[in-house]
Amino acid sequence: MMSKAVISEIHRRIAEAFNVFDNESSKSVDVREVGTIIRSLGCFPSEAELHEMIAEVEEEEPTGYIRFEKFLPAMTKVLMERKFRPIPKDVLIQAFEVLDQEKKGYLEAEELKKYMTQEGEPFSQDEVEEMLSAALDNKENVIFYKDLVSKMTFEDL
């Protein structure tokens, strides 16, 4: 049972993150930004989970906007239930190791690209290119995934 103070602090965090994308102080944000908001609050939903959540908070007749009124309770629940928890570093590295079938310790650019655009919940061209540009070791044109995970692990909110 969470105390009122904790809940109110959660509410403030959600409101702040929401307001960053509420350019016109209209208490609503473009539905396309909701994924960013949810993720920036420390959650790791999959695309499918994200769409479920959006379906929950959007209007009866979708307007393309999500209102804060509906978003706040749903998001509060998510944070309090600690849903969509972060992926521990070692689990992530294991995931890379699954893809690295030859156990080389690295992945070729084309290999990773193939997996990311064809498997799971595929990346768009943009997404995979951006990932590669950040991940690629320039000299050898491969991705040392252990380093990448360390580099891109961020503080938990």
Next chain:
Amino acid sequence: MVMRAAVLIQMWYRKYVARMEMRRRCTWNIFQSIEYAGEQDQIKLYNFLGYLMDHFTPSSSERNLICHIFRENEVCRDAEWERYFCYKNIEIPEVYSGPHLTFPLTASQAAGLVESFKNKQQLHSRYVLQLLLETWKLLRILPNINRVSTCHSKEISICGDLHGQLEDLLLIFYKNGMPSMEKPYVFNGDFVDRGKDSIEILLILFAFLLVYPSDVHLNRGNHEDHIVNLRYGFTKEVLGKYRVHGKRILKLLQKIFSWLPLATVIDHKVLVLHGGISDATDLSLLAKVDRHRYVSALRPPKKKPGSEDQLSMDSDMEDDSWISRVSAGTRRRASLTYMKPFASRNDFQHRSLQDFSRHIIRPLREEPKDRRRQAEFTLSSQDLLQCSSTDPDSCQPGDVNHEEWKQIVDLLWSDPMSQDGCIPNEVRGGGCYWGPDVTEQVLSKNHLQLLIRSHECKQEGYEFCHSRKVRPPASLHICEGSHETPQEDRQSAMGGWRWLELAVLTIFSASNYYEVGSNRGAYITLGPDLIPHLIQYQASSMTRELTLTQRVGWTEHSALKVVREQLFAHRSDLTGAFQEFDKENTGMISLNDWARAVEAVLHLGIPWRVLRSQLVPNAPDGMMNYRSWFRELAIKEPDTEHIHQALLETVYRHRSTLETIFRIVDTDHSGLISLEDFHQTWKLLSAYLKMEISDEAISNLAISIDANRDGCIDINEFMEAFRLVDKSRLETGNLFQRSTATASRQTHLHMTSLHLTNLHVSCLQHSSHVTKRYVTKLSVKSLWLTSTLHLKVIFHSSPHVVLYSMTREESFATASFALMCQLEKEPD
């Protein structure tokens, strides 16, 4: 197994990207707030000074200090102006190695001028004055609204805000060619301020205007205004570059700015203007106004002397004056200055300067919570000044015409919003926010199909908004797989889908506006089909090589620097607020309490909790030591032993306002002010801020900077001496050299992706992946070179439809694309 692994990695990476995007948005919001707050502040300051003018006795010394900025048409008749413009007695010294101009100007001279400025030369003031004189003569005969046709030339190019960033103009000329009869241009305002080469940009634009008067069109922007220039750097730049004749040049530019046309219409169908429109916008009225009487768009022109001019307190009780300040957080992007809200200019009742800091009679109004309410957009209508000079250029001296004035202000200052309606633009302090219904109204009434405007910085250099229903267009088609869908199938495939066209296009041509890597610039080319083609660029060669992480990080660093300075500047109040949470005086408070305290003191619309990890890096167990935190903010204060803390904090918080007042008080533009005027400046500032500052405190401040005790204070020195410096940047040095690539060294600008928000399609076929009932946006995420698009449609499980080009070519010199429609499904 593989799928599960892939999903995990994708989840993790998407989360990372989202975090970056959040940081980028916060940073952007911070920069934008600062920019708009400055504009708002400037308007308020100007109104405040105007109010003082109304209430000073004519002989008072304070009045003399500031009345000159209200005396806009000192030089009366044309003959006098010609004398003022006179350049003939200015001699060119032999050592001058800059460009020489002979009039009438030729195209090669204009091109030569561009080349000279590229080589960092400066045009001699004699030629500047001559060029300005010729420009003025030409502008006078231009109509308020330029009317342009594409029938003689293939296409017309349209540029947005340049803001003194010469590199961007050079880049545009390099990519697109210089203006000529075959290459007409429209420049959509805001040529000056903020960047360091504003005067060079003006001279180039004026030169081409003179050479090709039918093919170069300039629209006035809100920064083509001497009052705005006082704060945003143009005045300072001109005075710095032209020490002898700078004042005269500025005076002439005041005149020239007022003669700039207000808008351009292309082929009777495309309206180009700087800011925007309002529900009152009347093009036929605008075509007839005497535009030059509005030297500064910040106030209405002078009334006839002696006429009715009493400030009426009661009449302003009810209206939402457009300069009333908003309380942070209830409005679009709360502004980044500390001041508490105060009411309109007409609320000041006290007559003496000293009394201002005591009280405001009327209590502050609550801002209406419901933003959709149609607010009455009345102006502080009795804004009158007692200056005695008349406006000679017009036939009827000094008639006040608020309707005209409002039309012009709306044109130069307004911004679009997504909701219907039209409400005052309180963030900037001028113009309004207008909605899609107003766009529809104005466009259809004037038989227009597209509004092109600038005024707002956009990350991609452009942005579309405001959709209106149109008939399905016939031209482009898409193919799925390899076969084309025949014409007849299109309409039936489109059953249930309605067509929307985007009616407003914002174009912004100053790249890296807030910071290196913050945004791209863009320009438009428009052919006879009137379909806008957008070309993007970014002026620094560094930015293309930066990853998303680096770009976000660098810009964020800059924005956070500003935030840290604000925190530091409020140290006393913050310490007090922290201590409220720390009754036992342990020096420690929780991070939650930190956020609440900072929120309460600073009244800024900043997401403190989102930024907290950046601003409070050391907080084990969620507790922070607030005393050492101030030290760790890594702000280096100037050496300030004998100066009162509160006074110092005022300087830090209100640098820009203070500097502006200095420049106003410096009536001879020498850069120096006397000790006495220094005191006066502080009195003005303290009245404006409603603070009390003792004479002694001011004297200490003066003495600390007037080291040689000659009774004069150098404004630049003073501002530098009291600058807060970010230690971290000092220590780590320049992480990224801010190198600027000159256009001549660029061979190809290769962009890795373009993000279109809308695409013109004539046929869609669903694939089995569709899980959503509708498509809200089409994103094109690749480049293509030709205007015929062969695209494959892929529906994701997301609401986005992603299109991939069938033929991708890797080495484009430029990318251009047509952008038209957005698809929206009819509700079931």
